[in-house]
Amino acid sequence: MLAILTPSGNLVAPSPLEPDVVRRLYRAMVFARTYDRKGTALQKQGRLATYASFEGQEAAQVGSAAALEPEDWMVASYRDAAAMWMQGYPLELLFAGRTGDERGGSPPAHVPVLPPSITVGGHMVHAVGLAWAARLRGERRVAITYFGDGATSEGDFHEAMNFAAVFNTPCVFFCQNNGWAISLPREEQTKSETIAQKAIAYGMPGVQVDGNDLLAVYAATEEALARARANEGPTLIEAVTYRIGPHTTADDPARYRAGTLTDEWRQRDPLERVRLFLSERELWTAEWQEEIEAAAASEIDRAIGLAEEMVPLGPGDVFASMYADLPRHLRLQQAENMAGWG
Amino acid sequence: MLAILTPSGNLVAPSPLEPDVVRRLYRAMVFARTYDRKGTALQKQGRLATYASFEGQEAAQVGSAAALEPEDWMVASYRDAAAMWMQGYPLELLFAGRTGDERGGSPPAHVPVLPPSITVGGHMVHAVGLAWAARLRGERRVAITYFGDGATSEGDFHEAMNFAAVFNTPCVFFCQNNGWAISLPREEQTKSETIAQKAIAYGMPGVQVDGNDLLAVYAATEEALARARANEGPTLIEAVTYRIGPHTTADDPARYRAGTLTDEWRQRDPLERVRLFLSERELWTAEWQEEIEAAAASEIDRAIGLAEEMVPLGPGDVFASMYADLPRHLRLQQAENMAGWG
Amino acid sequence: MTVRNIAQAINDALDLALGKDEAVVVFGEDVGRTGGVFRVTDGLREQYGAERVIDSPVAESGIVGVGFGMAVGGLRPVLELQFMGFSYPAYDQIINHVARIRNRSRHRFSAPLVIRIPYGGGIGAAEHHSESMEAIYTHIPGLKVLVPSTPYDAKGLLLAAIEDPDPVVYLEPIRLYRAVKEDVPDEWYTLPIGAARVEREGDDVTLITWGAMTKETRQAADLLADEDISAEVIDLRSLVPLDLETLVESVGRTGRAVVIHEAPRTSGFGGEVVASVQEECLFSLASPILRVTGWDTVFPLKRSEHHYLPSASRIAAAARRTLES
Amino acid sequence: MTVRNIAQAINDALDLALGKDEAVVVFGEDVGRTGGVFRVTDGLREQYGAERVIDSPVAESGIVGVGFGMAVGGLRPVLELQFMGFSYPAYDQIINHVARIRNRSRHRFSAPLVIRIPYGGGIGAAEHHSESMEAIYTHIPGLKVLVPSTPYDAKGLLLAAIEDPDPVVYLEPIRLYRAVKEDVPDEWYTLPIGAARVEREGDDVTLITWGAMTKETRQAADLLADEDISAEVIDLRSLVPLDLETLVESVGRTGRAVVIHEAPRTSGFGGEVVASVQEECLFSLASPILRVTGWDTVFPLKRSEHHYLPSASRIAAAARRTLES
Numbered sequence A, B: 001m002l003a004i005l006t007p008s009g010n011l012v013a014p015s016p017l018e019p020d021v022v023r024r025l026y027r028a029m030v031f032a033r034t035y036d037r038k039g040t041a042l043q044k045q046g047r048l049a050t051y052a053s054f055e056g057q058e059a060a061q062v063g064s065a066a067a068l069e070p071e072d073w074m075v076a077s078y079r080d081a082a083a084m085w086m087q088g089y090p091l092e093l094l095f096a097g098r099t100g101d102e103r104g105g106s107p108p109a110h111v112p113v114l115p116p117s118i119t120v121g122g123h124m125v126h127a128v129g130l131a132w133a134a135r136l137r138g139e140r141r142v143a144i145t146y147f148g149d150g151a152t153s154e155g156d157f158h159e160a161m162n163f164a165a166v167f168n169t170p171c172v173f174f175c176q177n178n179g180w181a182i183s184l185p186r187e188e189q190t191k192s193e194t195i196a197q198k199a200i201a202y203g204m205p206g207v208q209v210d211g212n213d214l215l216a217v218y219a220a221t222e223e224a225l226a227r228a229r230a231n232e233g234p235t236l237i238e239a240v241t242y243r244i245g246p247h248t249t250a251d252d253p254a255r256y257r258a259g260t261l262t263d264e265w266r267q268r269d270p271l272e273r274v275r276l277f278l279s280e281r282e283l284w285t286a287e288w289q290e291e292i293e294a295a296a297a298s299e300i301d302r303a304i305g306l307a308e309e310m311v312p313l314g315p316g317d318v319f320a321s322m323y324a325d326l327p328r329h330l331r332l333q334q335a336e337n338m339a340g341w342g
Numbered sequence C, D: 001m002t003v004r005n006i007a008q009a010i011n012d013a014l015d016l017a018l019g020k021d022e023a024v025v026v027f028g029e030d031v032g033r034t035g036g037v038f039r040v041t042d043g044l045r046e047q048y049g050a051e052r053v054i055d056s057p058v059a060e061s062g063i064v065g066v067g068f069g070m071a072v073g074g075l076r077p078v079l080e081l082q083f084m085g086f087s088y089p090a091y092d093q094i095i096n097h098v099a100r101i102r103n104r105s106r107h108r109f110s111a112p113l114v115i116r117i118p119y120g121g122g123i124g125a126a127e128h129h130s131e132s133m134e135a136i137y138t139h140i141p142g143l144k145v146l147v148p149s150t151p152y153d154a155k156g157l158l159l160a161a162i163e164d165p166d167p168v169v170y171l172e173p174i175r176l177y178r179a180v181k182e183d184v185p186d187e188w189y190t191l192p193i194g195a196a197r198v199e200r201e202g203d204d205v206t207l208i209t210w211g212a213m214t215k216e217t218r219q220a221a222d223l224l225a226d227e228d229i230s231a232e233v234i235d236l237r238s239l240v241p242l243d244l245e246t247l248v249e250s251v252g253r254t255g256r257a258v259v260i261h262e263a264p265r266t267s268g269f270g271g272e273v274v275a276s277v278q279e280e281c282l283f284s285l286a287s288p289i290l291r292v293t294g295w296d297t298v299f300p301l302k303r304s305e306h307h308y309l310p311s312a313s314r315i316a317a318a319a320r321r322t323l324e325s
């Protein structure tokens, strides 16, 4: 398992990033955690629909996304808000999606991020196609896809990996093995010792990395992206991490796992070790921490405000994006819906 | 790659079978080849629908099936007639299926072989379920499933392998890597160096065996079956072989492969090396060869006769096996079909 | 008798089936440890063990394909697919294998299994969690398709499905899981498969529906009653086989009908109902048979659900329209 | 103009599209080296190279899912699924992703791709090679579904599908591939999507069909003509969107209609046609609209195909029945 920064904040290998960049990414992780906790809180207040927390997975998402170029494609899932935000997905749209508004799925034209995939497993093949299209069109960009340990059991994972390897498409498969797929522990998801070794089935390199280690995640992703960009083919990365919270706000983890396990993983917190690293180098102070948390909170509040102030979609909007040009039967249905019923 | 009997008929490892058993299996391979050539010939005469030849794959099918117990489940594909016949599937039913008669899919009650799967990939999961049911019911039997190199690309292969390993079901995955999936060569089907190594993705043992080597195939299968029976879990076997004929009688291999390749593989004929082995031990004579070929031909003719003499299914029979008890709408449709139209 | 909601009635049926027949196994994602995402299988793993109430890896085709093998091998699997929007990866196994093995083998093999699928919207869920795609299952020869709408029916139909020698797709209306309660017998009982239930008698117009939309349809009947329009409400309960006699009797009498479903209109099961009914009753019809359905759009997210789901007033408006001619 | 059969007309359309637009790629099992199992893509790989006419591993979900990514990424993939019976593993990708990305992203992303699927029976093929499951695709909001039955339409509709900004399922009637020949223009032309074709005019009864069954329907019209019954034959060509106006005009005039398809009856697309037409034309109907369809059974193997496929005489008998009332 690739590791660079230990839980106590020590380097066991050279850092791939300058300290000031690490500091910037620490700030992003703090932002992500603030967002995430706010998400759960808002759901409890009834202001969001079901929310899927990624607490504990901040290093995996921020570290990997930090290695991307702005034009690289990202195809991620419901639990990957931090990665999507890193790649430019506007915060207010992430919130809007969570309130149950379709406009949350519509990032600006320059943001190469698909709306989050709610189906498990189905989206990885999309990254293969996007990467392929980029190559055929002579674009330099590559594609990264994020998915969980559970998603590796779906047939579509297999087909995605196989197509990627056979056609040598420039893409990166980034698995956050967070120990659980709802209530199913990783050990019962598959009998392979690691997720990374699944790459062998496709003649693809696979690497396991400490997913709570920002620097290791960055290094592994950067190397995989470089391979992809050099047309040397796809890579599977397994980031070993842990879902600290429930599967979603609708889930009760007490039904299937011991709290002690979660406590153990809290000891390997992805933020704390970076804080220690920065602190050691006098790049962290308690005041700065307060400052970035406050800045995060206010930016997040702004985004929530924007999401909640969106004029609600009307009865005609259900139809408005079904086709480029609405066929007649849909125009009729739309008119009927807009007319209402006494 | 596991090998025991070389193309020149020499043992490079001890034979797992007594010479007289080898002689019996040689006879079975001769039978299989006679059947197969007859199948192609009959199709050319218009007496069978599309036929899928397995010439070159006789050792893979006969050697593996020979290791089964009579009550072991078999779930195989359209190209596995020899294996199915070895496990008790009546020859006349194999022919009947090929003429386009549903009764070909109905083996006698004591034959634990499902009708051949025409969809590629979908049937391997069935073997997992059958094996699982056997274990839950306290039966000693195990399940074997046959499939091709192409089938390993389907998502269902992946799900089958994963479920089998996770639930430790007593089954054997037997892949005949015959070099082609219709026109796609094995090298473009997947970038993994071997099919066998795909087992690593599931924490399952995988073994590659010379599929044209009757003895090696037998040994590998027998070991996998023993593991399954001892509840030590499933195994993937890759039998490396070659499809000498076209994909089916509707296919023209000249469109996609060089004849020289096929000629090379003819040098590794699965029957010839066993003949040399037997001949060396004075267990083979030209007269005996004639005798078993003639016996095969007459048995095959008998079976064709039976298949062709089956009273054709009538208009009511389309409905007869749709449900245990026909619901009303089907009874009405059945009556309508039987009444005919002026 | 115990007062049960639909989720509890299904749980009770599974409990009885597991208790009665060793061949019954429950298999699906999260059905064990956590009792299913809707808690429908709550407590069953504790009682019957992890060998019979089995948590599956995330792989729907595998669940159905492995379940198929189990059924052919002599078990009686009750499979769960977590939401209808996640049932599609299993469609191939269902149509090409589950529904065909009896015919393919001329009765030599069969696949007596039940596939439970929660379906329908109205709970403000994420994308793919609100689908009503029953029509694509009703179009598969060899299956039976059931949709209960009451606790009593839910239990009796599920036990009938488990006893049935052929594969059954059993659809559970999500927004009714806990919305309806009634006395449900504690013992084993089955309801006939293929029999609709006249939920309310009426003379002026027949409202035909199933599953979750029974609620809005009943409400529409109330609205109509206020206007002295007497609506008969029929809950199909079984889509395949369809109880055409009950429909024909009713529409033959009322001369007017509205079919209501939540699924998109085009090629929804409503088309089948209309086509079959008009074939038998054309000359009794005083008005075209109307359909009130979901739109031919994606089921919207939480904030727009009310713009999609057929409402009682929309149903009542259609019923009134049939009375205009 | 060149005389072409349907397979050649499709090949010609693909050739033109590959030649005209670099974004077009052809992707599927055996489409390259061997030109497809029906030789529909013959010669294209030689001409446009293996980078644009791509032989896929055997994985239908992957083909559509990767094709989806290609389309979102700016290509115009024309995907081939080898037979309709092998299209089901891709159903999830089609309904959950291909058909939804435009709505999911409010027009920000779209998936302009074409999925070609040979369908239908009558060639004595093996199991799963004879399916007609168009209805399950017509029930997916966000798709268009086309079914040509002549070489001219095949080319014009395929080019329209390739130009279309939204995903199109394009169904190719296997037994007509080489059964019909006609003059087909050599240049690029498109036909409107959503327009039926009145294949033959008539006054007494409207026969509505599409795809492969146009042949038997025409034959039935001939049989009826011998009895002085004048049948109008309508080839829908586009199932979604449906050209309801043309149907309503015709049935409004004839007062009688038969819908003919090869798929199983229950929840077949015929139900949709009947339901929509009766809603508009009830008071013009002199007889119930009848359906002549495949049975609610598995499509049989070679020796029993004739017991399944709707025949001209069965269609004619139904038409006569509509004239009895």
Ligand SMILES: Cc1ncc(C[n+]2csc(CCOP(=O)(O)OP(=O)(O)O)c2C)c(N)n1
Pocket: A079, A118, A119, A120, A121, A147, A148, A149, A150, A151, A152, A178, A180, A181, A182, A243, A247, C029, C058, C082, C086
């Ligand atoms: C095709 C499909 N099946 C089932 C589900 C229901 N479901 C949602 S999340 C989940 C578990 C996924 O686990 P994993 O891939 O490890 O991701 P994580 O939630 O842990 O991030 C399941 C089964 C789904 N969304 N899609």
Ligand SMILES: Cc1ncc(C[n+]2csc(CCOP(=O)(O)OP(=O)(O)O)c2C)c(N)n1
Pocket: B079, B118, B119, B120, B121, B147, B148, B149, B150, B151, B152, B178, B180, B181, B182, B243, B247, D029, D058, D060, D082, D086
């Ligand atoms: C699901 C599915 N997709 C496509 C096909 C068409 N098809 C029939 S055989 C075949 C190739 C299979 O290759 P392989 O698994 O290597 O078996 P082989 O024919 O070589 O024995 C294909 C693509 C099919 N039968 N089923």
Ligand SMILES: [Mg+2]
Pocket: A148, A149, A150, A176, A177, A178, A179, A180, A181, A182
């Ligand atoms: Mg997980």
Ligand SMILES: [Mg+2]
Pocket: B148, B149, B150, B176, B177, B178, B179, B180, B181, B182
């Ligand atoms: Mg092969």
